[in-house]
Amino acid sequence: MRFLMRRLGFYLAAFAVAITLNFFIPRWMPGDPTTRIFLGLRGKLTPQAMDALRASYGYDGNLWDQFMVYLGNLAHLDFGVSTTNFPEPTSSLLFYSAVWTLLLVGLATAISFVIGIGMGIYSAWNRGGFFDSVFTPVNVMLNAFTPAIVALILFYAFSLQWRLFPLGRAHDLGIEPALTFEFIINVLYHATLPVLSIVIVTFGSWHLGMRNTMIGLLNEDFVALAKAKGLSDQRIRYRYVARNAILPQITALALTVGYVLGGALITEYVFNYPGLGKFTLSAIQARDYSFIQAQLLLLTASVLIANLISDILNLILDPRLRSRTQE
Amino acid sequence: MSSDRVLMKVRDLTVDYMGDFEVLRAVENVSFDIREGEAFGLAGESGCGKSTVAFALARLTRLPGLVTGGAIEFGGEDVLGFTGDRLRAYRWREVSFVFQSAMNALNPVIPASEQIIDAIETHTGKTGDAARKRAAEMFELVGIHPDRLDDYPHQFSGGMRQRICIAIALCLNPKLIIMDEPTTALDVVVQRDIIEQIVALKAELGFSVLFITHDLGLMIEFCDRIGVMYAGEMVEIAPAEAILTAPQHPYTRALGRSFPPLSGPRVRMEGIAGSPPDLSELPVGCRFAPRCGEALPLCRHAAPAMISYPEKRCQAACHLLQ
Ligand SMILES: Nc1ncnc2c1ncn2[C@@H]1O[C@H](COP(=O)(O)OP(=O)(O)OP(=O)(O)O)[C@@H](O)[C@H]1O
Ligand SMILES: [Mg+2]
Numbered sequence: 001m002r003f004l005m006r007r008l009g010f011y012l013a014a015f016a017v018a019i020t021l022n023f024f025i026p027r028w029m030p031g032d033p034t035t036r037i038f039l040g041l042r043g044k045l046t047p048q049a050m051d052a053l054r055a056s057y058g059y060d061g062n063l064w065d066q067f068m069v070y071l072g073n074l075a076h077l078d079f080g081v082s083t084t085n086f087p088e089p090t091s092s093l094l095f096y097s098a099v100w101t102l103l104l105v106g107l108a109t110a111i112s113f114v115i116g117i118g119m120g121i122y123s124a125w126n127r128g129g130f131f132d133s134v135f136t137p138v139n140v141m142l143n144a145f146t147p148a149i150v151a152l153i154l155f156y157a158f159s160l161q162w163r164l165f166p167l168g169r170a171h172d173l174g175i176e177p178a179l180t181f182e183f184i185i186n187v188l189y190h191a192t193l194p195v196l197s198i199v200i201v202t203f204g205s206w207h208l209g210m211r212n213t214m215i216g217l218l219n220e221d222f223v224a225l226a227k228a229k230g231l232s233d234q235r236i237r238y239r240y241v242a243r244n245a246i247l248p249q250i251t252a253l254a255l256t257v258g259y260v261l262g263g264a265l266i267t268e269y270v271f272n273y274p275g276l277g278k279f280t281l282s283a284i285q286a287r288d289y290s291f292i293q294a295q296l297l298l299l300t301a302s303v304l305i306a307n308l309i310s311d312i313l314n315l316i317l318d319p320r321l322r323s324r325t326q327e
Numbered sequence: 328m329s330s331d332r333v334l335m336k337v338r339d340l341t342v343d344y345m346g347d348f349e350v351l352r353a354v355e356n357v358s359f360d361i362r363e364g365e366a367f368g369l370a371g372e373s374g375c376g377k378s379t380v381a382f383a384l385a386r387l388t389r390l391p392g393l394v395t396g397g398a399i400e401f402g403g404e405d406v407l408g409f410t411g412d413r414l415r416a417y418r419w420r421e422v423s424f425v426f427q428s429a430m431n432a433l434n435p436v437i438p439a440s441e442q443i444i445d446a447i448e449t450h451t452g453k454t455g456d457a458a459r460k461r462a463a464e465m466f467e468l469v470g471i472h473p474d475r476l477d478d479y480p481h482q483f484s485g486g487m488r489q490r491i492c493i494a495i496a497l498c499l500n501p502k503l504i505i506m507d508e509p510t511t512a513l514d515v516v517v518q519r520d521i522i523e524q525i526v527a528l529k530a531e532l533g534f535s536v537l538f539i540t541h542d543l544g545l546m547i548e549f550c551d552r553i554g555v556m557y558a559g560e561m562v563e564i565a566p567a568e569a570i571l572t573a574p575q576h577p578y579t580r581a582l583g584r585s586f587p588p589l590s591g592p593r594v595r596m597e598g599i600a601g602s603p604p605d606l607s608e609l610p611v612g613c614r615f616a617p618r619c620g621e622a623l624p625l626c627r628h629a630a631p632a633m634i635s636y637p638e639k640r641c642q643a644a645c646h647l648l649q
Contacts (some may be wrong), residue, residue, distance in 0.1 A: 225495070
């Protein structure tokens with residue numbers, strides 16, 4: 001448990017650093033957001049209006065006061081007002097889009113992990129066989145594709161040409177968002193292509209990672225002993241090899257969360273999916289700083305949380321770690 | 328302790344390793360018997376094929392290794408002909424194996440209990456509590472408190488881990504246990520402890536042992552008979568004590584001289600001059616001839632056959648003895 005507390009402390013410290021940087025970086029940059037709005041409006045703003053605007057962005061008073069206001073707002077999950085979707089508060093936009101991204105990325109990661117790990121186990125066990133010699137290189141190749149290409153191909157073929165899937169959005173506008181069967185099916189229907197495009201570019205790395213770790217383990221003495229004991233192939237495969245090989249994959253899973261969120265950017269843009277990625281892209285184009293800042297904080301928080309979850313899982317699954325950390 | 332009834336009969340065993348460009352004959356025409364209740368030792372320099380023989384006897388030879396000739400008879404049955412369920416039963420119910428590295432023979436992430444219980448469940452009707460009870464008995468037998476059954480391998484010392492491996496090897500009451508350097512990875516004191524325990528268990532349970540170690544002193548102490556191998560061939564089989572006191576083959580003599588005496592003053596050891604031949608470029612005639620101080624011209628072109636010398640209770644393959 002002390003190990004976990006230490007990790008938790010580390011993650012909290014990292015998050016505090018992120019929060020602080022998030023406060024200072026825009027203030028180090030030349031001009032505050034109001035100046036940019038002022039310039040954007042070509043001077044059509046009165047000095048009073050400027051001051052009011054500055055105050056609403058938390059850029060008045062001395063730096064310390066500003067920081068306090070910033071922290072206070074953060075505690076209320078108040079990230080200010082979005083300039084792109086004025087006067088929508090940034091937080092509601094952020095959480096709306098975060099839900100869709102979480103659905104997309106969560107679903108895609110889960111599917112990709114399960115498929116990749118399953119294929120990895122199969123090809124390691126039958127290494128050099130037909131499946132292994134065909135799919136291992138193919139999956140490595142798929143893995144090298146950029147998400148953009150895959151998303152564009154899928155979008156062009158299935159949405160534009162054959163019209164099998166919708167052109168965008170997370171669900172049809174005519175449907176009331178509620179936990180009904182109809183709505184869920186509609187959401188899944190809209191998510192199919194974006195999820196598929198993420199799965200296609202990511203499952204290869206799970207396949208490869210699992211396969212190589214397992215092949216390394218097949219030469220271990222404990223596997224030889226398990227075979228000599230006459231255990232069933234199934235038991236050896238899962239209990240003596242896959243059981244051990246999954247540990248590094250779980251750590252890798254946590255590390256990819258940030259990357260996958262980044263990857264969803266392109267996918268969401270192509271499929272016009274209302275997730276974080278799409279809004280981040282338009283926020284960058286529109287210089288919507290409050291949204292970008294909030295999004296960076298969210299990204300930091302999710303990477304840290306993913307790492308914490310992987311720590312906990314590793315602790316549950318790896319007895320060596322468990323007792324090493326009890327001392 | 329050992330009776331005269333033969334448990335395992337090995338005849339002309341030949342094992343090859345298939346390389347990309349050539350076939351290495353690591354073991355050639357090796358013949359010996361293991362009697363009931365006997366500890367039989369295999370001695371010889373590194374690379375002479377001891378492990379290869381051990382794995383072949385347990386039917387654990389894996390590619391690139393291949394048993395290409397000879398016969399192994401166990402209780403009158405043809406071991407090399409075993410397949411499927413018969414092979415499964417042979418391995419572990421009748422013959423079990425203790426691997427060299429205690430550190431790596433147990434899966435680090437599953438409890439020790441599971442790794443002995445699965446063997447019991449796979450081979451006997453016992454499941455659940457009955458299998459667990461048997462596992463606890465085995466732990467007790469090798470001197471580990473059954474309370475520790477559910478501990479993970481890393482929670483045990485190296486010596487305890489090797490004891491657990493021995494418990495796993497013993498749990499089905501096999502007739503033969505093959506031990507390929509079972510204590511090499513352990514420190515000397517623990518090594519001795521474990522060997523003494525195996526001796527006691529062997530007396531109690533009456534299994535036979537095929538024992539491989541580089542410690543000739545230990546081997547002589549523990550084994551009833553010893554087979555000496557050189558470059559893939561058996562060169563001498565003799566009662567254990569005769570290996571030092573009355574070696575017949577020049578290689579056995581050289582091997583004995585290269586070990587410190589068990590008692591008495593320490594003398595300077597002479598290693599065996601030269602090194603064993605490359606398996607891909609074996610000399611014509613006797614394989615040991617190039618290193619043998621007494622080699623005759625005959626030795627360099629005709630390979631000596633293994634011949635029995637009943638008056639010396641041994642077998643050896645050497646022209647000098649003719
Ligand atoms: N997997 C393999 N592929 C090719 N050659 C092998 C393989 N395993 C063993 N050999 C060769 O077979 C010969 C016998 O090896 P083996 O492991 O049986 O020797 P050993 O007597 O057990 O040696 P040691 O005392 O070092 O354990 C050696 O020349 C070795 O190089
Ligand atoms: Mg060996």
